Structures are given as structure tokens and as C-alpha cells.
Amino acid sequence: MSLIYPRDGLKxxxxxxxxxxASTLKRAPSQPLILLPHTLSEISxxxxxxSAVQAGDSDLTxxxxxxxxxxxxxxxxxxxxxxxxxxxxxxxEIWQANAAGxxxxxxxxxxxxxDPNFTGAGRALTDAEGRYRFVTIKPGAYPWRNHHNAWRPxxxxxxxxxxxxxSRVITQMYFPxxxxxAYDPIFQSIPDAKARERLISRFxxxxxxxxxxxxxxxxxxxxxxxxxxLEEPHDD
Amino acid sequence: xxxxxxALGLTPSQTVGPFYAYALTPRAYGxxxxxxxxxxxxxxxxxxxxxxxxxxxxxxExxxxxxxEIWQADADGxxxxxxxxxxxxxxxxxxxxxxFFHFETVRPGSxxxxxxxxxAPHLAVSVFARGLLLRLVTRIYFSxxxxxxxxxxxxxxxxxxxxxxxxxxxxxxxxxFDIRLQGEGETVFFDV
Ligand SMILES: [Fe+2]
Numbered sequence: 001m002s003l004i005y006p007r008d009g010l011k012x013x014x015x016x017x018x019x020x021x022a023s024t025l026k027r028a029p030s031q032p033l034i035l036l037p038h039t040l041s042e043i044s045x046x047x048x049x050x051s052a053v054q055a056g057d058s059d060l061t062x063x064x065x066x067x068x069x070x071x072x073x074x075x076x077x078x079x080x081x082x083x084x085x086x087x088x089x090x091x092x093e094i095w096q097a098n099a100a101g102x103x104x105x106x107x108x109x110x111x112x113x114x115d116p117n118f119t120g121a122g123r124a125l126t127d128a129e130g131r132y133r134f135v136t137i138k139p140g141a142y143p144w145r146n147h148h149n150a151w152r153p154x155x156x157x158x159x160x161x162x163x164x165x166x167s168r169v170i171t172q173m174y175f176p177x178x179x180x181x182a183y184d185p186i187f188q189s190i191p192d193a194k195a196r197e198r199l200i201s202r203f204x205x206x207x208x209x210x211x212x213x214x215x216x217x218x219x220x221x222x223x224x225x226x227x228x229x230l231e232e233p234h235d236d
Numbered sequence: 237x238x239x240x241x242x243a244l245g246l247t248p249s250q251t252v253g254p255f256y257a258y259a260l261t262p263r264a265y266g267x268x269x270x271x272x273x274x275x276x277x278x279x280x281x282x283x284x285x286x287x288x289x290x291x292x293x294x295x296x297e298x299x300x301x302x303x304x305e306i307w308q309a310d311a312d313g314x315x316x317x318x319x320x321x322x323x324x325x326x327x328x329x330x331x332x333x334x335x336f337f338h339f340e341t342v343r344p345g346s347x348x349x350x351x352x353x354x355x356a357p358h359l360a361v362s363v364f365a366r367g368l369l370l371r372l373v374t375r376i377y378f379s380x381x382x383x384x385x386x387x388x389x390x391x392x393x394x395x396x397x398x399x400x401x402x403x404x405x406x407x408x409x410x411x412x413f414d415i416r417l418q419g420e421g422e423t424v425f426f427d428v
Contacts, residue, residue, distance in 0.1 A: 012247075023366050023367030026418060029372065036389065036428050037388075040347050041308075041347055044316050046271075084244050100363075107254060120258075123270070157252070159259075161259060177387075195246075195248045198248065221245060226377070
């Protein structure tokens, strides 16, 4: 199966020149990007074998002696290409703050407690149907210094490497109904409201496990379309 | 011709933020590294090369929280070739507090380009950082390679900016490649 990578979908992404997010001011390039034809260097990508992920990497609540504090959640979904076909064997790496909104990162200065039972990093490979599943705790919102009284909506950072260099993406998953969306220049940097909504996970009662954890569904669409839709047999 | 279904909307990018290291480059946190700056182990065939550089912002200040990834062909110009143990072609490095990064790898072979052309040896590069909402894509070419003159991608870049894509080999044999995000000497970034 060979994939092509049309550029039409790229308008879903934020512009790096997004001045409401102050860190962009000295970091966004000022020169126009140069259009790069897709060569073998771009349409190929690393393969991640099963050795990339250890058993337990996808359960962030089991890394320490005790259980982390916070609301236990299940985050699951499918990784799809632009034609809606599952993207199997895709590496997903996640990281997040703890329930109090504090990262274990050494430079996080937020005066909220660290949780000795929570690091907040996980990995998974999608299965043959493009599915992944993490168990974690719901991260807290946290303040930052972008502007007066700036708070990030609760989020989990997601890093994905699909089948090619062109399907590499890093993003953030949000939770439904967060009152901070309207005030967050990072979330609002995505120009199209429909595209923003694609970063909001969906609470799902069927994913929720009784007496144990709330469930959220989050599907991810990576670049790539079937080069020859007619000749492809139906593979689902 | 068959009518294509409308494409699904892409999941938009967001910044990697300042706190990715304990997950993506977790050596200092005692985490297991999936990938790091050593792209080739000792037994991998090819000329060993080291690439060093700094990431600098629009004021020329070092960027201490960037993550650089490279993707490359092996010494024979093959991407993702099976059977090349110790080499995936994929590398990842975080910048130091001084904005410094480096990679240890093998010099890639030349790779086929558009319309039967040949591309000069190069690395595909992604730059992620706080303040970048979407990764920046650039390339690293090598100053001592005469094939650069005929490279179809370098040919797309205005002459006066081409040098920003070429790692300069120092007297110690190390290739130097700075990434200037903005302003004077700004690195060429590509729309992919
Ligand atoms: Fe964050």
C-alpha cells in the first residue's frame, strides 16, 4: 500500500506566528517556508518494533510502589489516516502533569505538590486496528506566565510517529467542557473551531469501567491518503 | 477516475512545551530511552560522523528546551533498510541549557530525488520547542560533498540562504550546524 501526502489538510495546524502565545515571538521563523517536494526522505519513516514498548508502559498508575492520587482514567482511541483507515504499529508517547497540575520536570516551578507515585510518562504501539489504550490519572490545570492569570486547560501531551516523516506530529489532548479553553492561546492558536474540537477527548460511558475509572475516547488523524483508491481491496 | 471521499480532518499540532524531557529524552530522569543522539552503533557500516550545533532564537539567545530529531538513509542511501542492525536512521536529542545538541551517526548515501534526479546526502530534521506550535522542518547537508551543487532541493533555496542548510566540517572533522529559528541568518525551513 502506498500513501500520498496531499497538503490540503495542513490548514488544520496552528501558525507558528501566533503572538498571543508569547514564546512564539522570538522563536517563530520570519522568512516564508520553502515548498519541499516529497522525496524518499520524507515519505519514509522509522519502524518501531514491539521491543519499543515494554509491558506496563501504557499504565501510568503502576510505575511506583503506591497508587497516584487523582481521578483514575482510561484514555483510548484509534489512530487513522486521512482516508479513515487504521494506522497500525504507530508509536505513541505521552506525558502529563499530575492531578495537582505539577510536572516532574526539573524546571516546573508551579508550587503544587509532586506525587511520589506518579511520573506521568507513557508509551504504546497501536494494534492492527490502530487502537491504543492508556490508564492514567486526570491531569490538573496549571498556571503559566504567558499573561496575567494564565492557566493551561488540563491536557495530556501526545507524540506520534506514523508511517513516514510526514506523519510525525506532537499535540495535546484536552478534556470536554474545560472552562479554560476560551482563555488558552495555545488551544486557540488553531484557527478553525472544528479542528480545535478534534483535540478534545470525548467522555464515553462504555469505556468507563464500573467502580474503577472514567473512560475517554480520543481518535487521532495522521497525514496520508491511499495513492490508488481504486485498486485497493477493501481491507476492513 | 474514482471520486475520492473527503479527507478526514487532521489532528492539529500543538507545542511540545517545556516539559517533554522526562518522557521523550528521559536519560536524566532515569527513564528508558527509545531513541537518542547515537543513531548508529559501532558495527554499522559507513563513515562515522558527528554533528554538533546550537539552537538560537531571534535574539541569538540559546534555546535550552528544544528537541531535534533526524531521519536519514544508511550509508548506501537506503531508508529503513532491514538487516542493518544497530541503525534505525532515527535520532532524537534535547538541547542542553546552552542550547547545544549533537548526533553521532554514519554519513548517509545519496537518495533518489524527484524526476530521476539524485539528492546529495542529507538528514531530514524536525525541530520542536516551546514556542513552536508546529514543528519546523529543515535539512542538514555536508560541506565537503560535491553533490550539493546538483541537489534538486538545495536548488529550490535562494542562493544567499543555502549555506544555512550545510553543516560545515571543522578541522577536528566534526560537522557544525546551528539552527537559527528567526532573524539574522535564519535557517531555511520547509513546508512539507
Ligand atoms: Fe503541558
